[in-house]
Amino acid sequence: MMQTPLLVGSMMEHAEKFFSKKEVISQTHDTLHRLTYKEVGHRTRRLMSALARLGIEKGDKVGTLAWNHHRHLEIYFAAPGMGAVLHTINIRLSPEHIIYIINHAEDEILFIDEDILPLIEKIHPHLTTVKAYVIMSDKSTLPDTTLQPLYNYEQLLTDGDPAYPFRHDLDENDPAGMCYTSATTGKPKGVVYSHRGIVLHSLALGLADGGAISESDTAMPVVPQFHVNAWGLPFACTWFGSTQVMPGPRFTPQRLAAFIERFRVTITAGVPTIWLGLLQELEKGNYDTSSLRSVLCGGSAAPLGLIRAFEKKYNIPFYHAYGATETTPLVTISRLKSYQQDLSEDEKLQERSRQGILVPGLEMKVIGSDGEVEWNDEEMGELLVRGPWIADAYYRDERSELAFIDGWFHTGDVVTVDKEGTMKIVDRTKDLIKSGGEWISSVDLENALMAHEAVFEASVVAIPDPEWQERPIACVVLKEGYEGQVTKDDFIQFLEPQFAKYWLPDDVLFLDAIPKTSVGKFLKRQLREQVKAHYQIKSE
Ligand code: AMP
Numbered sequence: 388m389m390q391t392p393l394l395v396g397s398m399m400e401h402a403e404k405f406f407s408k409k410e411v412i413s414q415t416h417d418t419l420h421r422l423t424y425k426e427v428g429h430r431t432r433r434l435m436s437a438l439a440r441l442g443i444e445k446g447d448k449v450g451t452l453a454w455n456h457h458r459h460l461e462i463y464f465a466a467p468g469m470g471a472v473l474h475t476i477n478i479r480l481s482p483e484h485i486i487y488i489i490n491h492a493e494d495e496i497l498f499i500d501e502d503i504l505p506l507i508e509k510i511h512p513h514l515t516t517v518k519a520y521v522i523m524s525d526k527s528t529l530p531d532t533t534l535q536p537l538y539n540y541e542q543l544l545t546d547g548d549p550a551y552p553f554r555h556d557l558d559e560n561d562p563a564g565m566c567y568t569s570a571t572t573g574k575p576k577g578v579v580y581s582h583r584g585i586v587l588h589s590l591a592l593g594l595a596d597g598g599a600i601s602e603s604d605t606a607m608p609v610v611p612q613f614h615v616n617a618w619g620l621p622f623a624c625t626w627f628g629s630t631q632v633m634p635g636p637r638f639t640p641q642r643l644a645a646f647i648e649r650f651r652v653t654i655t656a657g658v659p660t661i662w663l664g665l666l667q668e669l670e671k672g673n674y675d676t677s678s679l680r681s682v683l684c685g686g687s688a689a690p691l692g693l694i695r696a697f698e699k700k701y702n703i704p705f706y707h708a709y710g711a712t713e714t715t716p717l718v719t720i721s722r723l724k725s726y727q728q729d730l731s732e733d734e735k736l737q738e739r740s741r742q743g744i745l746v747p748g749l750e751m752k753v754i755g756s757d758g759e760v761e762w763n764d765e766e767m768g769e770l771l772v773r774g775p776w777i778a779d780a781y782y783r784d785e786r787s788e789l790a791f792i793d794g795w796f797h798t799g800d801v802v803t804v805d806k807e808g809t810m811k812i813v814d815r816t817k818d819l820i821k822s823g824g825e826w827i828s829s830v831d832l833e834n835a836l837m838a839h840e841a842v843f844e845a846s847v848v849a850i851p852d853p854e855w856q857e858r859p860i861a862c863v864v865l866k867e868g869y870e871g872q873v874t875k876d877d878f879i880q881f882l883e884p885q886f887a888k889y890w891l892p893d894d895v896l897f898l899d900a901i902p903k904t905s906v907g908k909f910l911k912r913q914l915r916e917q918v919k920a921h922y923q924i925k926s927e
Contacts, residue, residue: 393586435465467564472563588623602627607631661907708721750774
């Protein structure tokens with residue numbers, strides 16, 4: 388067979404050629420833009436020429452601090468398209484982590500949204516490698532700022548060359564992108580994506596039993612473009628010619644619901660927190676969501692109650708998927724097999740709330756204390772994966788040797804697998820609760836609690852216990868109007884029929900909010916500290 392390289396730039400060329408009339412709809416701070424792929428392609432080429440003129444060379448890192456919009460999409464293709472590396476930076480991380488990430492990646496240039504400017508102004512004296520800043524704005528004038536030299540994105544494009552070529556002389560194994568994990572402990576770890584990895588991952592997003600994205604879709608990636616490249620949607624959707632709706636800066640559930648209705652969105656993707664918020668909005672307003680044929684949910688466990696609400700109340704198909712920054716990210720997706728369609732409605736929901744089966748192209752195994760565990764839905768072990776879109780190391784980081792061993796990525800996720808090969812995340816290795824020598828899954832308890840009508844969010848953590856080693860404590864955020872209406876005992880009674888007695892939490896704490904990571908996951912480390920402080924338990 389021919390050895391033609393799989394290159395990110397070629398995906399945009401394909402869109403320009405075959406889907407030139409299809410649209411990218413993009414909300415920025417001031418304006419709703421509608422551009423065709425022909426226009427986006429020309430703008431991407433102009434941007435490549437601007438990058439080259441600013442001295443960006445093959446292998447240089449191009450950092451972005453931006454929301455989901457068309458300019459960010461253009462950099463997704465311009466940086467790798469001219470041989471540089473797209474480095475999307477999580478704007479919700481602490482300033483210390485952002486400084487660390489930019490210096491560690493050695494970003495040469497930063498593309499910044501106007502509302503992120505104050506943050507960068509504060510940290511820029513600590514940035515050791517950045518040679519230029521570009522502001523992405525609808526305004527033609529440059530803001531008054533200490534950042535130097537500062538360029539206006541649209542001016543760079545105006546001066547650029549709309550026929551500038553995508554490079555074809557790259558190796559498909561060259562770096563195309565990078566992302567840092569949103570670390571909950573220690574420094575963030577960098578992952579480098581190759582052109583080949585991104586292209587093959589995009590194919591998985593297009594498989595009917597994978598992401599099932601196609602030309603006929605109108606896709607709205609809600610997951611930020613700085614969180615594992617919006618799970619790869621912008622790459623795949625461009626390649627396939629899907630209409631894209633980019634929800635822009637500081638979007639609200641109200642904007643998401645309104646965009647779904649107005650643009651007839653068919654597929655969207657995000658973490659459970661986003662969908663909990665949207666659900667509340669759907670309950671308040673009267674929106675037409677009938678166009679939606681797929682909500683992809685991942686990043687943390689989707690509670691069964693959430694899936695049920697979307698599917699039964701709003702008739703919106705809801706798909707649970709699993710992955711990580713190190714895996715580009717798609718690893719598993721939960722879809723029923725043809726012969727599982729005969730299961731009862733409840734069994735189907737149970738099955739679909741699991742994280743699902745491995746997408747073709749990857750391999751997995753599950754390792755317990757005595758080697759590979761049986762796929763009997765009982766034995767637990769750590770999930771290991773490998774394949775062409777799985778990283779083989781962290782970027783210049785000695786912690787690589789802890790996670791990448793003998794050609795497998797050790798995910799740190801404890802799972803069980805049933806006879807069908809359907810995987811279920813039991814917990815993060817460090818969040819499992821060990822009580823009297825038995826394991827308790829905090830995720831299972833959380834999912835059960837979140838199915839209670841009074842609960843908005845619930846998270847379960849362990850506290851040390853002199854007798855049992857560890858005991859679970861449930862932390863609950865009530866829905867509006869339920870304050871003072873439910874007690875600890877109500878929740879324990881609610882859980883009792885579902886779990887063994889030793890699983891039942893020792894206490895239920897009512898909180899105003901559960902602390903979250905920068906990408907909307909429960910921040911258990913902080914919650915544990917909060918809970919320990921509540922009981923006046925000293926941290927080790
Ligand atoms: P990140 O690198 O920020 O995407 O985080 C990856 C981690 O998120 C995984 O290792 C899992 O612990 C967790 N995760 C991702 N998807 C799911 C899911 N569907 N259910 C439970 N946990 C998930």
